[in-house]
Amino acid sequence: MAPAAGTRxxxxxxxxxxxxxxxxxxxxxxxxxxxxxxxxxxxPMLSILRMAVSTIDxxxxxxxxxxxxLQNWRSFVEDWLFRIALKNTLIFVIVxxxxxMLLGLSLALLACQIQMGKGIYRTIMxxxxxxxxxxxGCMWRLMYNYDFGIFxxxxxxxxxxxxxxxxxxxxxxxxxxxxxxxxWVPFVFLILLAGLEALPVEALEAANxxxxxxxxxxxxxxxxxxxxxxxxxxxxxxxxxxxxxxxIFLLTSGGPGxxxxxxxxxxxxxxFAENRLGYGALLAILTILTICAFVGTYRxxxxxxxxxWAG
Amino acid sequence: MGGLRGKALILGHLAMIxxxxxxxxPFAWIxxxxxxxxxxxxxxxxxxxxxxxxYERLLFSKQSNFIRNVAxxxxxxxxxxLAVMAVGTLTAYALTRYAWGRRFRVGAWLKAAxxxxxxxxxxxxxxxxxxxxxxxxxxxGLYNNLLGLVLTHITxxxxxxxxxxxxxxxxxPRELEDAAWIDGCRRVGAFLRVxxxxxxxxxxxxxxxSFIFSWNEFSVALNLTASPTATIPVAISNFAQQYEIxxxxxxxxxxxxxxxxxxxxxxxxxxxxxxxxxxxxx
Numbered sequence: 001m002a003p004a005a006g007t008r009x010x011x012x013x014x015x016x017x018x019x020x021x022x023x024x025x026x027x028x029x030x031x032x033x034x035x036x037x038x039x040x041x042x043x044p045m046l047s048i049l050r051m052a053v054s055t056i057d058x059x060x061x062x063x064x065x066x067x068x069x070l071q072n073w074r075s076f077v078e079d080w081l082f083r084i085a086l087k088n089t090l091i092f093v094i095v096x097x098x099x100x101m102l103l104g105l106s107l108a109l110l111a112c113q114i115q116m117g118k119g120i121y122r123t124i125m126x127x128x129x130x131x132x133x134x135x136x137g138c139m140w141r142l143m144y145n146y147d148f149g150i151f152x153x154x155x156x157x158x159x160x161x162x163x164x165x166x167x168x169x170x171x172x173x174x175x176x177x178x179x180x181x182x183x184w185v186p187f188v189f190l191i192l193l194a195g196l197e198a199l200p201v202e203a204l205e206a207a208n209x210x211x212x213x214x215x216x217x218x219x220x221x222x223x224x225x226x227x228x229x230x231x232x233x234x235x236x237x238x239x240x241x242x243x244x245x246x247x248i249f250l251l252t253s254g255g256p257g258x259x260x261x262x263x264x265x266x267x268x269x270x271x272f273a274e275n276r277l278g279y280g281a282l283l284a285i286l287t288i289l290t291i292c293a294f295v296g297t298y299r300x301x302x303x304x305x306x307x308x309w310a311g
Numbered sequence: 312m313g314g315l316r317g318k319a320l321i322l323g324h325l326a327m328i329x330x331x332x333x334x335x336x337p338f339a340w341i342x343x344x345x346x347x348x349x350x351x352x353x354x355x356x357x358x359x360x361x362x363x364x365x366y367e368r369l370l371f372s373k374q375s376n377f378i379r380n381v382a383x384x385x386x387x388x389x390x391x392x393l394a395v396m397a398v399g400t401l402t403a404y405a406l407t408r409y410a411w412g413r414r415f416r417v418g419a420w421l422k423a424a425x426x427x428x429x430x431x432x433x434x435x436x437x438x439x440x441x442x443x444x445x446x447x448x449x450x451x452g453l454y455n456n457l458l459g460l461v462l463t464h465i466t467x468x469x470x471x472x473x474x475x476x477x478x479x480x481x482x483x484p485r486e487l488e489d490a491a492w493i494d495g496c497r498r499v500g501a502f503l504r505v506x507x508x509x510x511x512x513x514x515x516x517x518x519x520x521s522f523i524f525s526w527n528e529f530s531v532a533l534n535l536t537a538s539p540t541a542t543i544p545v546a547i548s549n550f551a552q553q554y555e556i557x558x559x560x561x562x563x564x565x566x567x568x569x570x571x572x573x574x575x576x577x578x579x580x581x582x583x584x585x586x587x588x589x590x591x592x593x
Contacts (some may be wrong), residue, residue: 022497022498022499023498025405025498025499025502026404026405026408026409026498027405029401029402029404029405030401030402030405030406030425032397032398032401032402033398033399033401033402033469033473036398036462036465036466036469037425037428037429037466037469039462040444040462040463040465040466041428041432041440041466043447044440044443044444044447045443047443047446047447048439048440048442048443051442051443051446056446063446063449063450107326107327107330110323110326110327111323111327113314113315113323114314114315114320114323114324114327115314117324117327120331121327121330121331123576123577124331124334124335125330125331125334126576127334127335127338127572127573127576128334130523130527130571130572130573130575130576131527131568131569131572132526132527132529132543132544132547132568132569132572133527133529133544134527134529134544134547134548134568135341135544135547135565135568135569136337137548137551138341138547138550138551138561138562138564138565139337139338139340139341139565140337141551142340142341142344142558142561142562143337143340147353147355148352148353148354148355149355150336150340153355182333182334182337186334239434242436243435243436243437243438245436245437245438245529245530246529246530246544249529249530249533249548250548250551263436264436264438264530267436267438267439267442268438268441268530268534271438271441271442271445271534272445272534277442277445277446280442281442281443284438284439284440284442285439287435287436287439288431288435288439291434291435292431295434
């Protein structure tokens with residue numbers, strides 16, 4: 001540490017300035033983050049508030065802001081499309097997250113009882129998490145294709161009639177949910193497997209000694225112990241399923257009709273297809289408030305005292 | 312955990328292998344289609360002569376912009392990753408290494424407010440921010456500009472980087488730093504020479520994840536770029552939006568877009584999962 005000792009011997013005001021900077025390192029280490037947050041989150045948040053009470057037109061290369069007060073709010077009250085998008089999003093979130101949790105937990109319970117080969121299963125399961133969601137949308141779009149997709153080929157081979165997986169309004173939502181399940185079951189599996197492997201062996205052995213059968217061990221020993229992890233994963237998946245955009249954009253763009261219209265997609269359309277930046281801003285604010293309320297409620301009523309991912 | 316034995320073990324392996332096959336099947340399907348002529352794709356046949364034509368057309372034909380898209384993606388992902396590693400590490404250091412609010416209550420409040428604010432931007436859909444970003448960037452000349460996209464990707468990945476680095480810096484023993492101070496090291500010096508070398512694994516994890524997230528990011532890139540600055544996901548979605556879809560080229564583009572993910576799949580799933588979960592709930 002000789003160089004540091006050397007600088008310490010430097011004399012005069014330069015030294016005291018350097019010392020001051022050094023003593024306040026904890027504060028200026030925050031400066032880059034603060035600049036980014038101010039410019040790219042706080043300022044946009046303030047401008048979103050202003051946008052929500054304005055109508056913004058683009059003319060001659062310039063944005064013209066007109067203050068229109070509650071007009072956007074009035075559009076919102078009458079907007080039945082947004083209500084459909086919200087309903088679809090809720091259906092999507094509830095169905096997808098429930099199935100993902102059940103499948104992910106089952107696979108994790110299975111895998112934690114297998115010693116050999118677990119590493120390979122893990123490695124494969126990590127793949128869907130890392131691939132671009134757009135690529136997943138493309139893959140499934142090819143598989144769902146009416147004329148040459150793998151599903152319809154299988155149906156025809158079995159002597160059944162092919163289905164319009166993405167074009168049939170009654171089927172489109174289920175098809176989209178299936179893609180989300182494929183995408184996220186591996187994630188739930190990996191987290192829960194890590195949680196199960198971290199459980200104390202003694203508790204399970206004690207249950208064995210007490211003569212508990214498989215179901216009793218699951219119900220009274222394992223589930224209560226991984227309860228906190230489960231609740232975190234449910235929470236995490238719920239928030240991320242609520243954000244869903246990329247896959248649905250690729251697969252159906254919200255169609256047919258409004259069958260798979262979800263909140264993110266609808267906000268995107270209001271912003272960039274209809275060019276209603278003011279009204280889009282109002283929808284964005286309401287979405288953000290909804291998520292804040294949801295997260296707040298969760299934290300308030302959290303099942304586990306200690307968050308397993310806090311350490 | 313107790314292990315399965317005998318028949319149960321075989322059944323367990325079969326179930327896991329089935330699950331893995333279901334995960335791999337779409338990849339096999341898209342790779343197969345990317346090697347087919349358009350006519351073979353429409354026939355849906357399993358017997359075909361593999362061809363590189365789709366890849367050639369995607370990369371080298373005059374109408375295609377894909378090389379440009381790859382360059383844009385690589386540039387944006389690299390630049391935003393380097394920036395987010397630096398900013399995230401400094402922020403994490405500042406927030407974990409000092410007793411915020413020991414002297415003033417305000418300090419603790421500020422720390423909580425800052426963490427909460429960062430957390431918020433991890434939870435809300437990026438699309439809600441794209442509207443104001445679009446307006447601001449248009450006025451600043453950052454629309455259709457790679458620098459603008461880099462800035463947004465830094466913002467989107469900063470929460471993950473900060474939380475991940477916080478968890479790694481917390482694990483560095485205090486004594487290491489104290490010893491450096493006693494040896495006459497400055498705080499900055501101690502940070503650079505004592506803490507940084509210890510948290511290299513954390514830096515790697517953060518780097519890998521932010522690169523992947525930036526490479527995959529779609530909803531912001533879709534709305535803040537135009538043809539010269541489009542990234543790979545935007546290019547792929549353009550294939551799918553065309554009136555007459557070029558399925559072969561779309562498949563080839565999709566396969567190329569997944570290459571970094573497949574390379575990094577082996578880099579260690581443990582910290583990938585940890586990185587995904589952290590940041591969300593702390």
